[in-house]
Amino acid sequence: MTRESAPVSPAPLVEISHLYKSYRRGSQDLVILQDISLTIASGEFLALMGPSGSGKTTLLNLIAGLDAPDKGHLIVKGIDITRLTEAQLASWRAREVGFIFQFYYLIPVLTAFENVELPLLLTPLNRRERQEHVDLALELVGLSDRRQHYPSQLSGGQQQRVAIARALITDPSIIAADEPTGDLDRQSANDVLNLLSRLNQEFNKTIILVTHDPEAASHAARIRRLIKGQLLDENDRRQT
Amino acid sequence: MFKLIWRNTVRHPLRASLTVLGMAVAVLAFCLLRTVVTAWYGGVAASSPVRLITRNAISLMAPLPMAYLPRIQVLAGVKEVAYAYWFEGTYIDPKHFFPQFAVSVSRLLDIYPEYLISPDQKAALLRDRKGCAIGRKLAARFGWRLGDSIILQGTIFPGEYNFNVQAIYTGRDPSTDETQFFFHWDYLNEKLKKIAPERADKVGWFFVQVASPGLAAPVSEKIDAMFKNSLAETLTETEKAFQLSFIAMTEAILVAIQAVSWVVIGVILVVLANTMAMSARERLREYAVLKTMGFRPRHLAGLILGESLILALVGGLLGVLLTFPAIHLFPASLEQYFGVFPLTWATLSLGLTISLGIGVLAATLPAYRAAQISIAEALKKVG
Ligand SMILES: Nc1ncnc2c1ncn2[C@@H]1O[C@H](COP(=O)(O)OP(=O)(O)OP(=O)(O)O)[C@@H](O)[C@H]1O
Numbered sequence: 115m116t117r118e119s120a121p122v123s124p125a126p127l128v129e130i131s132h133l134y135k136s137y138r139r140g141s142q143d144l145v146i147l148q149d150i151s152l153t154i155a156s157g158e159f160l161a162l163m164g165p166s167g168s169g170k171t172t173l174l175n176l177i178a179g180l181d182a183p184d185k186g187h188l189i190v191k192g193i194d195i196t197r198l199t200e201a202q203l204a205s206w207r208a209r210e211v212g213f214i215f216q217f218y219y220l221i222p223v224l225t226a227f228e229n230v231e232l233p234l235l236l237t238p239l240n241r242r243e244r245q246e247h248v249d250l251a252l253e254l255v256g257l258s259d260r261r262q263h264y265p266s267q268l269s270g271g272q273q274q275r276v277a278i279a280r281a282l283i284t285d286p287s288i289i290a291a292d293e294p295t296g297d298l299d300r301q302s303a304n305d306v307l308n309l310l311s312r313l314n315q316e317f318n319k320t321i322i323l324v325t326h327d328p329e330a331a332s333h334a335a336r337i338r339r340l341i342k343g344q345l346l347d348e349n350d351r352r353q354t
Numbered sequence: 355m356f357k358l359i360w361r362n363t364v365r366h367p368l369r370a371s372l373t374v375l376g377m378a379v380a381v382l383a384f385c386l387l388r389t390v391v392t393a394w395y396g397g398v399a400a401s402s403p404v405r406l407i408t409r410n411a412i413s414l415m416a417p418l419p420m421a422y423l424p425r426i427q428v429l430a431g432v433k434e435v436a437y438a439y440w441f442e443g444t445y446i447d448p449k450h451f452f453p454q455f456a457v458s459v460s461r462l463l464d465i466y467p468e469y470l471i472s473p474d475q476k477a478a479l480l481r482d483r484k485g486c487a488i489g490r491k492l493a494a495r496f497g498w499r500l501g502d503s504i505i506l507q508g509t510i511f512p513g514e515y516n517f518n519v520q521a522i523y524t525g526r527d528p529s530t531d532e533t534q535f536f537f538h539w540d541y542l543n544e545k546l547k548k549i550a551p552e553r554a555d556k557v558g559w560f561f562v563q564v565a566s567p568g569l570a571a572p573v574s575e576k577i578d579a580m581f582k583n584s585l586a587e588t589l590t591e592t593e594k595a596f597q598l599s600f601i602a603m604t605e606a607i608l609v610a611i612q613a614v615s616w617v618v619i620g621v622i623l624v625v626l627a628n629t630m631a632m633s634a635r636e637r638l639r640e641y642a643v644l645k646t647m648g649f650r651p652r653h654l655a656g657l658i659l660g661e662s663l664i665l666a667l668v669g670g671l672l673g674v675l676l677t678f679p680a681i682h683l684f685p686a687s688l689e690q691y692f693g694v695f696p697l698t699w700a701t702l703s704l705g706l707t708i709s710l711g712i713g714v715l716a717a718t719l720p721a722y723r724a725a726q727i728s729i730a731e732a733l734k735k736v737g
């Protein structure tokens with residue numbers, strides 16, 4: 115018997131098996147995702163690519179507990195989130211997932227500081243503890259000097275970095291980013307991507323990045339492609 | 355969280371201030387209309403449970419013979435009997451309307467302790483055959499002072515009547531009518547004996563004071579039974595019932611005013627609900643983002659309800675506060691018809707309670723919608 119010396123594969127964080135999702139449009143069912151099976155390891159930086167309409171956002175939303183699949187299982191840290199109730203899912207999201215969106219979606223009437231603080235309002239942390247956390251997160255994204263600025267006073271790239279600070283403030287297991295650079299110029303996009311890489315490498319954050327942009331995807335350690343609701347084989351090099 | 359509610363509220367300053375203003379005007383209108391209704395019922399509120407009024411069973415305008423007085427007075431349970439005759443005189447111009455009564459002054463003041471007159475004024479009034487007592491507000495209206503002489507031109511009763519202001523009464527309670535004019539029935543009767551003898555020795559109604567509220571019903575029955583089958587049958591009822599029968603005549607108007615006051619509230623409810631729906635619709639995406647972070651439908655409902663309540667209560671409070679100065683704008687012209695304009699706490703708190711209710715109702719639908727939104731739907735690409 116030979117001793118296995120293959121690299122220890124890290125514990126799976128997300129295990130997706132035979133996931134289906136369809137939407138009803140009129141009288142017919144539109145299949146969006148078909149028999150998706152995918153494992154994401156803890157600490158992994160995964161990019162999901164694919165043409166528009168291929169179901170990337172839909173898949174990401176399912177993984178992040180924003181939507182429910184029709185069939186299949188979605189096990190995150192040993193919990194099958196497809197079995198959670200709406201309320202359980204909400205507190206699960208609060209603990210386990212941080213979101214980053216293409217259009218940042220900061221609350222316009224709140225300052226950068228207050229935006230980042232928002233998710234902490236659902237935790238038992240007191241005011242001072244929250245402030246410490248927020249200060250740290252803003253420092254990490256390099257916006258300590260902008261804490262009192264409102265979103266309208268920040269550039270797109272800065273807004274997105276605030277959104278990143280907000281996504282990681284609760285120290286979630288998964289950071290789900292849906293085309294976070296889709297609305298940014300090259301320079302800002304690179305800042306954001308480098309920040310995500312740093313979060314992955316230094317803080318061992320698991321990141322799922324949905325993107326059109328091959329350059330953005332190149333920051334990820336692994337790329338999976340979706341076409342018409344089906345996940346291409348890992349070794350399938352078809353360009354999308 | 356409260357910060358967010360507040361900033362959302364003032365997000366569109368113009369929209370918020372217009373809504374608050376609309377709310378204020380509506381609550382103001384509501385309180386004023388209510389006050390009119392309250393004033394109408396004022397006589398009822400001021401009525402005493404030991405005072406009965408005996409009038410002609412045929413109609414209020416038909417008189418009763420003065421000869422009934424001693425017969426009523428001797429009944430068991432009767433403490434005091436006074437009488438009054440409605441006198442509709444004109445002071446210079448028919449537009450100067452105010453209630454005037456020819457009364458048994460001394461007895462009336464015994465039965466109505468809420469008309470406060472100083473002892474020396476009272477003595478002067480009782481001494482002067484042509485003396486009259488006027489309410490404080492009536493005096494203020496025409497600038498009358500003690501010792502002034504007033505001439506009234508009779509309308510129901512012919513002739514010209516001269517009076518000397520001997521007393522100015524004030525009301526003991528806020529609901530006491532301070533706009534009335536009382537003078538000696540004897541003076542009127544003497545004149546009538548000369549110019550219209552067939553109308554003399556009659557009164558409009560008797561005030562009967564009973565010893566205790568429990569006696570009101572049996573004494574009323576006894577009086578009416580006594581004059582059954584006589585030339586002028588009587589109808590005796592408590593002062594309250596009497597006042598209510600007055601109001602019954604205008605019940606339709608009263609109902610209309612009340613209906614209008616509620617319509618005003620209905621309109622502002624629609625306005626606030628629209629403001630809230632508009633704001634909530636604009637923010638659906640923000641609500642969805644909050645949901646992704648784990649905020650629950652009840653949190654979102656709290657945000658919307660909080661905002662709605664701020665708008666409604668600030669507006670409501672403003673409306674209630676405006677009622678105080680506003681109420682002083684119309685008594686001058688209207689008090690002559692109503693006597694008193696009591697701005698009651700009941701009216702004001704009703705105004706505020708309704709604001710609260712409007713705030714809650716206006717938030718219901720938007721809160722429900724926000725709770726129902728699907729995150730995935732709301733966050734789909736813009737455009
Ligand atoms: N609520 C819905 N009802 C009906 N169809 C939907 C719904 N949401 C998404 N779809 C459809 O599902 C398909 C996949 O959508 P999805 O947003 O996942 O694509 P995507 O890969 O993220 O595309 P893009 O790159 O443009 O963001 C699309 O054809 C879309 O029209």
Ligand SMILES: [Mg+2]
Binds near residue numbers: 292
């Ligand atoms: Mg998408």
